[in-house]
Amino acid sequence: MSALSPQKALSAKKLISVRQRLALVPATGRSSASRTPFVVFMVVLLIGGVVGLLAFNTEMQQRSFAASKLQREATALVAKRQQLKMSLQELNSPQHLADAASKLGMVVPANPAFVSLTTGKITGDPLMTTIGDKMHFHAPAAAKPANLKRKARIVTVRPGARTAKNNKNNRADKANKSGRHGAASTKSGQRTGKKGATHTPQR
Amino acid sequence: MHLRLRVALLVITMLLSLFGARLVQLQGLDSQAYAARAEAAGFVHVDLPAERGDIVDRTGKKLAESVAGLMIIADPKWTAPDASAIARILSDKLGLDYFKTLKQLALPGKRFAYVARRIPATKATKAVAAVEKAGYSGLETRNDPLRTYPGDDLAANLTGFMNDDNQPSAGLEASFQNLLQGQSGSETYEVGGGNRIPLGENSEVKPINGKTLHLTIDSDAQWFAQRALRSAVLKSKAASGSAVAIDRRTGQIMALADYPTVDANDGGASPKRDWGARGVSAVYEPGSVEKVLTMSALIDRHKVVPRTKLVVPPELHVADRVIHDYFEHGTIHLTLGGVIALSSNIGTVLAARHISSPVLGGYLKKFGLGAVPDVGLPAESGGLLSDPSTWTELTHSNIAFGQGVAVTAVQMAAAVNTVANGGVYVQPSLILGKATDKDGVEVGSDLTTTHRVVAPRTARLVTHMMELVTTPGKGTAGATTSIPGYRVAGKTGTAQEPGGKCHCYAQGFYDVSFAGFAPADDPRFTVYVVIRHPKGASSGSGTAGPVFRQIMNHLLQKYDVPPTGTAPPNLDVYW
Numbered sequence: 001m002s003a004l005s006p007q008k009a010l011s012a013k014k015l016i017s018v019r020q021r022l023a024l025v026p027a028t029g030r031s032s033a034s035r036t037p038f039v040v041f042m043v044v045l046l047i048g049g050v051v052g053l054l055a056f057n058t059e060m061q062q063r064s065f066a067a068s069k070l071q072r073e074a075t076a077l078v079a080k081r082q083q084l085k086m087s088l089q090e091l092n093s094p095q096h097l098a099d100a101a102s103k104l105g106m107v108v109p110a111n112p113a114f115v116s117l118t119t120g121k122i123t124g125d126p127l128m129t130t131i132g133d134k135m136h137f138h139a140p141a142a143a144k145p146a147n148l149k150r151k152a153r154i155v156t157v158r159p160g161a162r163t164a165k166n167n168k169n170n171r172a173d174k175a176n177k178s179g180r181h182g183a184a185s186t187k188s189g190q191r192t193g194k195k196g197a198t199h200t201p202q203r
Numbered sequence: 204m205h206l207r208l209r210v211a212l213l214v215i216t217m218l219l220s221l222f223g224a225r226l227v228q229l230q231g232l233d234s235q236a237y238a239a240r241a242e243a244a245g246f247v248h249v250d251l252p253a254e255r256g257d258i259v260d261r262t263g264k265k266l267a268e269s270v271a272g273l274m275i276i277a278d279p280k281w282t283a284p285d286a287s288a289i290a291r292i293l294s295d296k297l298g299l300d301y302f303k304t305l306k307q308l309a310l311p312g313k314r315f316a317y318v319a320r321r322i323p324a325t326k327a328t329k330a331v332a333a334v335e336k337a338g339y340s341g342l343e344t345r346n347d348p349l350r351t352y353p354g355d356d357l358a359a360n361l362t363g364f365m366n367d368d369n370q371p372s373a374g375l376e377a378s379f380q381n382l383l384q385g386q387s388g389s390e391t392y393e394v395g396g397g398n399r400i401p402l403g404e405n406s407e408v409k410p411i412n413g414k415t416l417h418l419t420i421d422s423d424a425q426w427f428a429q430r431a432l433r434s435a436v437l438k439s440k441a442a443s444g445s446a447v448a449i450d451r452r453t454g455q456i457m458a459l460a461d462y463p464t465v466d467a468n469d470g471g472a473s474p475k476r477d478w479g480a481r482g483v484s485a486v487y488e489p490g491s492v493e494k495v496l497t498m499s500a501l502i503d504r505h506k507v508v509p510r511t512k513l514v515v516p517p518e519l520h521v522a523d524r525v526i527h528d529y530f531e532h533g534t535i536h537l538t539l540g541g542v543i544a545l546s547s548n549i550g551t552v553l554a555a556r557h558i559s560s561p562v563l564g565g566y567l568k569k570f571g572l573g574a575v576p577d578v579g580l581p582a583e584s585g586g587l588l589s590d591p592s593t594w595t596e597l598t599h600s601n602i603a604f605g606q607g608v609a610v611t612a613v614q615m616a617a618a619v620n621t622v623a624n625g626g627v628y629v630q631p632s633l634i635l636g637k638a639t640d641k642d643g644v645e646v647g648s649d650l651t652t653t654h655r656v657v658a659p660r661t662a663r664l665v666t667h668m669m670e671l672v673t674t675p676g677k678g679t680a681g682a683t684t685s686i687p688g689y690r691v692a693g694k695t696g697t698a699q700e701p702g703g704k705c706h707c708y709a710q711g712f713y714d715v716s717f718a719g720f721a722p723a724d725d726p727r728f729t730v731y732v733v734i735r736h737p738k739g740a741s742s743g744s745g746t747a748g749p750v751f752r753q754i755m756n757h758l759l760q761k762y763d764v765p766p767t768g769t770a771p772p773n774l775d776v777y778w
Contacts, residue, residue, distance in 0.1 A: 064400070072328075075273070075344060079324030082271045089265065089353040094426035108753070111686045112760040123765045125687035135753065136434045 098137045108135050245393050246404070247315050249276070253385030254348045256413030258362050258375060260422040261455075261635055265353055267362045267376065267467070269413075272349025273327035275318040278394070281341025283309040289339050296330040297322060314394065318342070321349045321369065352467035358425050360461040360480040361418070361580065361633070364470035372470055373478040375416060378581045378640045385413035417635035419455035419648055424448060424758055428460035431753040432732070436462045439737035439746045442712070445482040446733075447616040448754055451726045454617065454629030455648050456578065457758065459483075482612040484582040487735065489615050490698030491546045491743065492718045493605030496618055497555055498543060499626075499665050500566035503657040506557035509540040509668050512778045519549045522597040526552055529697065541776035544671035544678040546695055548604045555603035563599065564591025569656040570618040571628055572610055578633035579646040586610040605698060616731035619718040622669070623692070623726035626662040629653050666692045667772045670723050677776055680744030684752050686721060688766045689759070693719025693751065695743030700736070712736040717747040721755050722767045728758045 090096060110133045113124030229237060258267035275293070282289055286308040294301040299319055307316040319327070324344075331342050350365045363374020371377040388410035393403030428446045436444040448458040461481045465473040501507045515535050519526045528547050542550030555563065567573070573588030587609040594602065601607040610618075613631055621628040630652045637647030657665075669692035675681035679695050695717055702711035716733040720726040732747040732754070758764075 075324070076328050078271050079273070079328050083323075083325045086270065086351070086353070092264075093354055094357070094423050095354065098426075098430075109756070109760065111688060111756055112764075113688065114763070114765045123768065124689070127687055135430060136437075137430055139433065140437065 095137065102137065108133060245314070245400075246391060247394050248389065248391045249315075249345060251388040251390055251408070251410045252346070252348055253387045253410035254412040255350060255365075255385065256383040256415045258383075258416045258418065260358070260418050260420045260425070261457075262421070263417075264422045266358045266418065266420070266422065267350065267352050267364075269348040270351055271324040272321045272347045273324050273344040274320045274347035275322065275327055275331060276343050276345060277308050277316045277318050278341040278343070279308060279310040279313050279316050282339070283311075285339045288337065289334050289342070292334050292337060293318065293330055296333055297326060321347050323349060354422065354426065355466045355468055356429065356464050357422060358418075358420055358459075359467035359470075360464045360478075360482070361420065361459060362467055363478065363581075364465065364467040366471060373465075374480065374580065375418075378579060379416050379638060381641050382638055383413040383416060386411040414638075416638055419450075419453075419457065419633055419635045420459070421457045421761075423761060424458040424754070425460065427757045428458040428750075428754050429462065429464070431750045432460045432734075433462045435732075435734060435746060435750045439734060439741050440739065441734045441741075441746075442736035443481055443485070444732070444734040444747075444750075445480075445485065445612040446750060446754060447482055447612050447731045448758060449616050449620050449631060449729045449731075451620055451623045451720060451729055452629075453648060454620065454631045454651050454653075455635070456613070456631055456633050457728065458754065459613065459633070479582055480580050483576070483578060483580050484584050484611065485735070486584050486586050486609045486611055487700060487714045487733070488606055488608065488698040489610045490605040490696035490714065490716060491548075492615060492619065492694045492696035492716055492731075493608065493610075494543060494546065494551050494603070495622060495665060495669065495694050495718070496567060496570050496572075497551060497563065497603045498539070498668065499570075499622060499657045499661055500563055501554055501557055502664050503566070503626075503661040504558055504562065507539050507554055509538065509664050509774055511539040511554070513537050513539065513542060513550050513553055515542070515547055515550045515553070519552060521552065521600045522595065524597055526600065536778050538775055538778055540668040540671050540774040541778075543668040543694065544674075544776050546672075546679050551604045552600040555600065560591040560594040560599045563603065564588070564594070566656065567602070567608065569628065569654065570621055571614055571630075572608060572618065576611075576613055576617060576631050577644070577646055578613065578631055579638070579640055580633065584611050586614055605696065612731055612733050615716075615718060615733075616729055619694070619720070619731060620729040621656050622662050622665050623720035623729050624662070625659045626655055626657040627653050628656050666723050667774060669694055669719070670771050671774055671776065673719065674771065679742075680717065680748045683744050683748035684717060684719065686752060686756060686759070689721050690723035690767065690769065690771050691719055691721040691755070692723040692726075693717060693748075695748065696733075697743050713741065715741050715743045715746045717743050717751040719751055719755070721759065722764065723771070724767050724769050727762065727764045728755065730754050730758070 107129045110127045110129045111125060113122060113126035115122050255269040257265050257269065259265050275297075277289075286305050289308055290299075290301050290305040293299050293304050297319055304318055307318050310316045322330075327344050331344055334342050350369070352359060352362065352364065359374075361374055363376040364372055365376060366372045371380050371383075376383065388408040390405075390407040392405040393400040428448060432444050432446045435441075444460075444462050446458065446460040447456060449455070450457055459480060459482045463473070463477045465477050470478065498507075502509075513536070515528075515532070515537050517531075517533055526548055528545075528549055530545070537545065537547060537550050539550075539554060541547075542554065567588055573585055575583050575585035577583060589598070589607075598607055617628065617631045620631075632646070632648040632651050634647035637645055637649040639645050670690060672678035672680050672695065673684045673691040673693045675685055680693060684693050685691055696715065698714045698716075699708045700712045700714055701708055712735070714733060714735045715737060716731065718729070718731040720729040730751050732750045734741070734747050734750075737746050
């Protein structure tokens with residue numbers, strides 16, 4: 001910039017002077033009126049593009065939501081089908097069939113015998129099933145640990161020994177004999193009494 | 204003017220160098236970390252697990268199947284603020300660990316976290332719905348196949364089961380892992396606001412599902428055998444038991460029951476020793492059932508016939524030992540048929556003196572003893588059969604009646620089935636068709652091999668002798684194993700097993716067994732039952748026999764096998 005030579009500056013001045021000598025070109029037909037359609041077109045294009053893009057994006061988003069929703073629905077239906085299939089299998093299992101048959105009073109046959117439907121002839125010895133043929137379809141429940149078993153305490157209550165007075169007498173009598181046993185039996189006696197009172201008052 | 208230009212140039216240069224340096228830093232130095240961060244912000248990577256192949260029985264009934272399980276995944280960006288409330292709902296509904304769930308829901312800086320895996324689909328969708336209903340979002344479900352065993356303990360000794368880490372723990376699940384597991388795929392995609400961005404970046408590798416494994420098992424017969432066996436084992440307070448049912452013609456195993464066994468849906472709850480199939484892995488002395496094989500060898504060599512007369516002394520001295528019969532007797536006159544009918548050890552030893560050890564050993568080998576049948580289960584044993592050239596007189600005598608040789612239940616069933624099948628050994632199979640196990644060995648019913656062991660006449664004569672066993676009033680097991688109307692051939696077995704501190708027979712246990720087939724003159728099925736270490740009075744006929752009869756009954760009935768209507772041969776026990 002600082003390196004611009006005086007000659008070059010001079011020629012620039014010359015150029016300007018030459019231009020000054022040129023005649024004005026008459027205005028062409030490019031009036032503001034003729035530019036309007038183009039501008040309008042551009043604006044419409046712009047707005048249309050923006051709106052279109054927006055609409056497209058919105059639509060895609062909507063589709064995405066719909067896809068997610070349908071996916072969830074499909075998953076739920078698949079799950080339901082699976083659940084139904086599993087319960088069908090459960091109902092179909094040999095164990096269930098055997099239990100259902102037992103409930104209807106059916107038993108495992110003692111030995112096979114066949115009836116020919118054409119001749120009515122029986123092959124094999126149809127025998128009655130006995131208790132010896134009984135099969136256990138369920139594993140026996142695990143034995144209860146001894147320390148969880150409730151100890152049965154059997155109390156014989158003599159007729160007429162129900163009243164509070166008698167109870168008191170009993171307690172006194174038994175306490176004299178053996179303290180612990182007496183106390184326990186009274187406790188049980190009271191419980192039996194209560195039960196009788198709530199369930200079978202006439203007893 | 205000049206000054207302003209210079210300053211501007213300087214500022215622009217500084218800015219550009221700054222940008223350049225930053226560019227180098229981003230692309231050159233920290234690119235991995237930034238890429239990872241970008242991914243965490245908007246990309247999701249999920250495994251698409253392959254569906255594990257089913258295990259089905261011979262009719263296509265499912266013994267093990269993969270159902271539409273779901274995994275619940277969270278977008279912690281959305282779940283973190285309400286993590287405790289969501290975790291409470293999930294732990295209530297699904298029994299998840301509250302604190303673990305809480306941690307996953309609030310993973311800082313992540314857009315993806317596993318909350319729960321392999322939840323039955325209905326349960327998972329209900330739980331997620333409950334969370335959404337409570338007004339929280341950010342949870343999603345994805346496919347995650349789940350293994351279930353519709354029959355619980357049905358054939359669980361064979362199928363094995365998948366453990367909590369979804370790894371096969373035992374049985375066919377383990378030995379056919381490669382076939383069943385398939386190949387999992389994966390998917391990566393962009394998300395925004397919890398929804399997948401349409402037209403976003405996305406790549407998917409589809410999973411290849413596992414193949415179905417078909418078994419020769421009939422699930423009804425299997426269930427029935429398991430129940431019959433369980434009743435007997437519990438009743439006799441035995442340690443364990445196995446029962447095998449084989450289709451005589453094809454060698455296909457229709458039922459292979461073991462007790463104690465495992466509930467495949469809760470395998471970890473049972474001790475490890477109950478996981479597998481004892482029928483192919485537990486080895487024991489066959490006892491008297493083995494006499495069937497000895498007699499076959501003797502008759503096949505034309506040394507004896509069922510009517511051969513033997514004088515059986517009360518006891519027999521062999522080397523330094525004395526051989527007894529299980530019943531006290533004086534000197535009795537038994538036919539060879541009588542020896543089998545009453546299961547006389549002494550009679551068998553006397554008869555077995557007619558053939559040499561290599562001959563007897565050769566026959567036993569052809570009956571399948573000492574070789575792994577290879578049905579496709581893990582830990583299969585071939586039992587023990589020592590080299591016949593090393594047998595002493597005592598070994599020869601002992602092996603003749605089933606001591607000093609060890610077998611598995613499947614081996615013994617296949618050996619007895621040879622007699623049922625007219626003298627032709629059929630290799631037992633458990634896989635229907637064929638399949639390649641994890642060691643690359645192809646097994647299955649399509650590859651079954653057969654070979655002749657004894658002549659058809661031999662098989663017929665031995666069958667006649669075995670019919671005596673189940674004939675009421677003649678044999679050892681008439682009352683408990685005969686099926687009225689049918690001709691049944693069978694043999695009882697009682698073998699001693701050393702035990703206790705001395706590891707001697709005196710403190711040991713018994714293994715009682717029964718092998719047989721029916722109808723005797725045209726056998727359809729061979730059934731073998733062994734009950735190990737029963738307590739109290741027990742015998743092959745009284746303990747194992749009823750189980751044999753129940754299973755045989757069931758099979759004859761289910762497969763419509765009518766009685767043949769022929770009369771059994773009239774053989775005498777005594778002469």
